[in-house]
Amino acid sequence: MTYSRLRVERRGPVGWLVFDRPEAANAMDALMFDELERAWAELDADADVRVIVNSGSGKAFQTGVDVAQVARDPAALREHSRRTRDAELRFTAWQCDVRKPVIAAVNGTCAGGGLHFVADADIVIAASTATFLDPHVSLGQVVAYEGIALVRKSPMEPVVRMALVGRAERVTAARACELGVVSQVVDPPAALADEAQELAEKIARNSPAAMAATKRALWGALEHGLTDACRVGAAELVSMWGHPDQEEGPLAFAENRDARWAASGEERDG
Amino acid sequence: MADYEHLIVERHGPVGWLINNRPDALNAMNALMRDEFADAWLELDRDPAVRVIVHTGEGRAFQTGVDVSEIASDGVGMERYRQSVEDWDLHFTAWHQHVWKPVITAVNGICCGGGFHWIADADIVIAASDAQFFDPHVSIGQVVAIEAVGLIRKVPVEAVMRMALVGRYERMSAERAHELGMISQIVDPPELLRDAAQELAEKIARNSPTAMAATKRALWGALEHGLTDACRVGAAELVSMWGHPDQAEGPLAFAEKREPRWQPLEPHDA
Numbered sequence: 322m323t324y325s326r327l328r329v330e331r332r333g334p335v336g337w338l339v340f341d342r343p344e345a346a347n348a349m350d351a352l353m354f355d356e357l358e359r360a361w362a363e364l365d366a367d368a369d370v371r372v373i374v375n376s377g378s379g380k381a382f383q384t385g386v387d388v389a390q391v392a393r394d395p396a397a398l399r400e401h402s403r404r405t406r407d408a409e410l411r412f413t414a415w416q417c418d419v420r421k422p423v424i425a426a427v428n429g430t431c432a433g434g435g436l437h438f439v440a441d442a443d444i445v446i447a448a449s450t451a452t453f454l455d456p457h458v459s460l461g462q463v464v465a466y467e468g469i470a471l472v473r474k475s476p477m478e479p480v481v482r483m484a485l486v487g488r489a490e491r492v493t494a495a496r497a498c499e500l501g502v503v504s505q506v507v508d509p510p511a512a513l514a515d516e517a518q519e520l521a522e523k524i525a526r527n528s529p530a531a532m533a534a535t536k537r538a539l540w541g542a543l544e545h546g547l548t549d550a551c552r553v554g555a556a557e558l559v560s561m562w563g564h565p566d567q568e569e570g571p572l573a574f575a576e577n578r579d580a581r582w583a584a585s586g587e588e589r590d591g
Numbered sequence: 592m593a594d595y596e597h598l599i600v601e602r603h604g605p606v607g608w609l610i611n612n613r614p615d616a617l618n619a620m621n622a623l624m625r626d627e628f629a630d631a632w633l634e635l636d637r638d639p640a641v642r643v644i645v646h647t648g649e650g651r652a653f654q655t656g657v658d659v660s661e662i663a664s665d666g667v668g669m670e671r672y673r674q675s676v677e678d679w680d681l682h683f684t685a686w687h688q689h690v691w692k693p694v695i696t697a698v699n700g701i702c703c704g705g706g707f708h709w710i711a712d713a714d715i716v717i718a719a720s721d722a723q724f725f726d727p728h729v730s731i732g733q734v735v736a737i738e739a740v741g742l743i744r745k746v747p748v749e750a751v752m753r754m755a756l757v758g759r760y761e762r763m764s765a766e767r768a769h770e771l772g773m774i775s776q777i778v779d780p781p782e783l784l785r786d787a788a789q790e791l792a793e794k795i796a797r798n799s800p801t802a803m804a805a806t807k808r809a810l811w812g813a814l815e816h817g818l819t820d821a822c823r824v825g826a827a828e829l830v831s832m833w834g835h836p837d838q839a840e841g842p843l844a845f846a847e848k849r850e851p852r853w854q855p856l857e858p859h860d861a
Contacts, residue, residue, distance in 0.1 A: 388842070406830045408823045458798035458806055461841030461851070463832045465809040465825030472813040473821075476772025477745035482715045484806050485693045489794040500772045501747075544817035 322363055326353035328378065329360050334525035335518055336370035336421075343379025346430065348387035351397030354412050361417040368584045371525035373419065374517045375438055376426040382451065385434025410466065415441035415540070420533040422524050426517035427451040427494070427503070428510070433462075439502065440470035443536065444524075446517060447494040447503045448510035459487035473543045475502045528566040528582050534558070597624035598631050599649070605796035606789055607641035607692075614650025617701060619658035620683070622671060629682035636690045639855045642796035644685065645788045646709055647697040653722065656705025659731065681737075686712035686811070691804040692856070693795050697788040698722040698765075698774070699781070704733075711741030714807065716774040717788060719781030722765040724773075730758030744814045746773045799837040800856045805829070 322329070326349075328339040338360050340347035349357070364370050377383055391398050403409070410416045414423040425442035431453050439445050439453070457464045464484040471480045479500055483492060497503040505520070507513045524532070538554035545553060561567055565583050573580035593600075599610040609631050611618035620628075635641050648654055662668050674680070681687045685694040696713035703725045710716055710724075728735040735755040743751045750771050754763060768774045778787040795803070809825035816824060832838055837853050844851035 406826055408826045458802040459841065460845060461799040461802050461837030463802050463805040463809060463829045465829040466822050468810050469813040469821045469825045470818060472810050473818055478716055479772050479775050481810055482775045484810060485714060485795050485803055487798045499770060544819060
């Protein structure tokens, strides 16, 4: 499949999804929306891809919707508006129900709607020069989805501060790491892609089926009260019982070799 | 404009100030102060000239919760509050009063026990470098519930639980509160706290009042629902702004390199 707003690549077991519109700070136009939905599906369905890294080319990671461009395409605007209103957005891994681990590798400015990709990733690492800001309210826009998910994943106060201060302040990569929004700051920034690949390769050594069930269980913690989340999580736990990976894992460990996991992608419904 | 015995209510430019003013009692909340809070929040929320509200205290304490000496000495005790708590009919924080303007708590010294209500219920919290946080409830035979329930949704749980159970025998520093994301800024020297709060508030006052109100509702909604449902509720807030004049004015002012002329908030529901 070909893309003009993204680069979609494979390096070993790692699929890369890279925003590739550097002349517009990687802002999402109508075409990028379409391509994102397609690219997540492609990488999720590819059995050779165990882990997905999401990054950006150029100085910015992602700066949100390119409002002017989308407005020039009435059909695209209508569809994006409908999906926004009906909570049917389909451009992040979470929105597209991606089952594989997703690492966001924030290479530079992450602004406004770019925070969707931080909020909806499983793991976030950042270049030491990366910055985070949310200028929505400075432009008369409301912050919802991305702020809501971030509030559930990190201390709330800094998220609300970012949302209400708007363009007047930026959060540094170092502060994002202290807050637990980011788990690793890469310095020098040029080493970000290598670090992301290395982390992804570590993750790729784990059981794909166990990781998919784990993802569902942990994201489920954000959907329910504690006791209910444990009930839902228990179903995910039990779903692995009898799976070949549960035999293979301990065996490979005892034999001091890499595990040969069942292929991922096969349980995808539909 | 109401007269207050235990609070000071002031305006500085677009910023409304609510100042706890019982310094001889470490700003402990007696029955009168509790009633005055209800009025003061509504007064500032209804004043169209006020864009942002800062809450701080006079003297060496920010807030120390219910006035224990009043409780212990007048024979009525906590019973005076039974009905309002059982009926969930509280009115002393901005959140209780449905204030949808941005609220900054500026912690000027000791914040303990019930003082956490105004940490948990603020949008943004900053603190003087000598501020201290602790929760002595269980050390005097009282239960911690509402303020910690709020806080536990906003910051890492362990830190809240530890404060609740260690009681009066340990204090948290402003520095630790910052690490945890309970506060976003430490002001040093402490004397500069009010200047820093005013400066921050003025930055926020430059953003669209209507977009900020909808953003607040969307983000606080993240604590009410599971992630998916919270996104649905948030989407309604997002869409509520579509067609509002601020959405055209924001980008226009940006393009023309001038301050936006925002619409005032819709009047408070009568």
